[in-house]
Amino acid sequence: MTEYDREEIATGSADPLDLVTRLARSGFDDYVVYERAGTWTFAGGALATVTLDAQRVRVEAGGEVTERSWSGSPGQALREALAELPVTGWRAYGRVNFGFASLVPGLALRGAAAPDGEVVRLIVPRVEVTLDEGAAVVRGVDTAERARVRDLLIADVELDTGQASAVDITADSANYRERVAQAVKEIRQGQYQKVILSRSVHIPFPVDIVSTYELGRRGNTPARSFVLRLDGAEAAGFSPEIVVSVDDAGHVVTQPLAGTRAFGRGAEIDAAARYELENDPKEIFEHAVSVRTAQEELRRICKPETVHVGDFMGIKERGSVQHLASLVNGELSEGRSAWDALEAVFPAVTASGIPKRESLDAIARMDGSRGLYSGAVVAIDANGSLDAALVLRAVYQEGDHAWLRAGAGIVVDSTPDREFEETCEKLGSVAPFVVPA
Numbered sequence: 001m002t003e004y005d006r007e008e009i010a011t012g013s014a015d016p017l018d019l020v021t022r023l024a025r026s027g028f029d030d031y032v033v034y035e036r037a038g039t040w041t042f043a044g045g046a047l048a049t050v051t052l053d054a055q056r057v058r059v060e061a062g063g064e065v066t067e068r069s070w071s072g073s074p075g076q077a078l079r080e081a082l083a084e085l086p087v088t089g090w091r092a093y094g095r096v097n098f099g100f101a102s103l104v105p106g107l108a109l110r111g112a113a114a115p116d117g118e119v120v121r122l123i124v125p126r127v128e129v130t131l132d133e134g135a136a137v138v139r140g141v142d143t144a145e146r147a148r149v150r151d152l153l154i155a156d157v158e159l160d161t162g163q164a165s166a167v168d169i170t171a172d173s174a175n176y177r178e179r180v181a182q183a184v185k186e187i188r189q190g191q192y193q194k195v196i197l198s199r200s201v202h203i204p205f206p207v208d209i210v211s212t213y214e215l216g217r218r219g220n221t222p223a224r225s226f227v228l229r230l231d232g233a234e235a236a237g238f239s240p241e242i243v244v245s246v247d248d249a250g251h252v253v254t255q256p257l258a259g260t261r262a263f264g265r266g267a268e269i270d271a272a273a274r275y276e277l278e279n280d281p282k283e284i285f286e287h288a289v290s291v292r293t294a295q296e297e298l299r300r301i302c303k304p305e306t307v308h309v310g311d312f313m314g315i316k317e318r319g320s321v322q323h324l325a326s327l328v329n330g331e332l333s334e335g336r337s338a339w340d341a342l343e344a345v346f347p348a349v350t351a352s353g354i355p356k357r358e359s360l361d362a363i364a365r366m367d368g369s370r371g372l373y374s375g376a377v378v379a380i381d382a383n384g385s386l387d388a389a390l391v392l393r394a395v396y397q398e399g400d401h402a403w404l405r406a407g408a409g410i411v412v413d414s415t416p417d418r419e420f421e422e423t424c425e426k427l428g429s430v431a432p433f434v435v436p437a
Contacts, residue, residue, distance in 0.1 A: 002086060005139070009137075009154065019153055021033075030229060032227075041129065044128075045127060046060075049061075051120060094121045095235075097119045127149055164215060164435050176423065187412045192359050206402060222319070232399075235372055237377070237389075238318070250331055256287070291309060319430075393430055
């Protein structure tokens with residue numbers, strides 16, 4: 001069994017964001033940066049890799065590669081693969097694409113093809129650095145690599161983040177308004193209650209993902225943030241909400257945000273927008289049905305009497321927008337795991353719709369493949385805990401293609417112009433911070 005060595009390093013007054021982006025630029029082929037509750041974690045290099053597609057789960061560890069078919073629960077297949085890793089005290093980080101939804105029992109669409117290619121990619125890092133104010137904890141399996149990381153953390157250097165370049169987010173090149181009108185028609189026909197439709201915005205230049213993350217993080221107030229490069233694909237984002245968080249005692253939290261207005265336009269305008277948000281029947285309905293769905297989902301895997309709502313319809317300010325927000329909590333039932341919780345709420349109701357299966361059908365018809373957008377970036381621990389950030393307010397890059405993407409929740413009272421405006425408001429959390437490579 002491979003074991004980690006651990007050391008603590010004093011970082012003084014250094015900004016954890018500066019340090020973690022320094023590590024992200026330090027040459028690791030694969031890495032994940034994950035921020036939660038004021039703590040940044042850098043997971044660099046792949047000691048082990050676990051991937052899953054529609055048919056097989058693949059594990060690469062210790063120079064060996066094993067593959068096996070799976071059926072039933074994709075979460076259980078991943079849980080078993082991670083449990084068999086020859087690594088003591090492992091933690092894994094990675095991405096779960098939106099297509100994971102079509103593999104979850106009960107959500108697969110009748111007659112629909114399975115998603116192409118890899119849906120989940122997780123790495124157990126060679127080196128892991130956890131950064132708080134004034135201190136860093138380094139865990140690693142290689143002495144020389146730990147020493148290199150230590151030198152990076154204590155080095156007295158300043159890096160130029162670069163300058164952001166304008167990205168036009170106002171063109172409706174994806175016929176978004178027409179798709180919104182079609183969705184409203186289908187809702188009035190009773191096909192579903194709510195669906196989230198999105199649009200992509202092409203970035204006409206290669207992006208410096210790490211600099212974009214650093215600049216954007218300073219301009220946003222996310223619930224979680226991340227930057228990653230896995231198998232050549234890059235993304236950075238400022239997640240407004242979690243999909244689900246499960247601690248090692250089995251306490252489960254999900255956080256539906258639904259209902260949106262612009263933010264950051266001045267105190268008086270922001271206050272007026274907040275008042276409008278809190279009193280708009282369309283926004284209140286959209287939020288209430290999302291909370292109700294989240295409760296129903298948690299009751300399937302939690303002790304029913306423990307499921308409750310906290311901070312109902314509070315306001316969360318997330319970069320260029322403000323949202324209606326609620327917390328839904330519960331305690332896992334006996335025999336249930338964090339992976340069961342992820343399956344129960346995935347994809348997030350605020351990124352899919354109600355009912356989920358019917359909304360997923362609409363998304364497949366009108367949005368097409370989403371990739372990582374509205375999926376999750378996850379942090380998983382051998383102790384049974386899991387934390388999943390909803391991938392929204394993000395920038396993506398694969399090869400020579402870079403893009404932004406944002407959506408809006410469509411309900412019976414939606415109008416195409418207002419929903420398009422909402423996507424612009426959300427894109428405003430990322431577009432001003434995009435740095436050319």
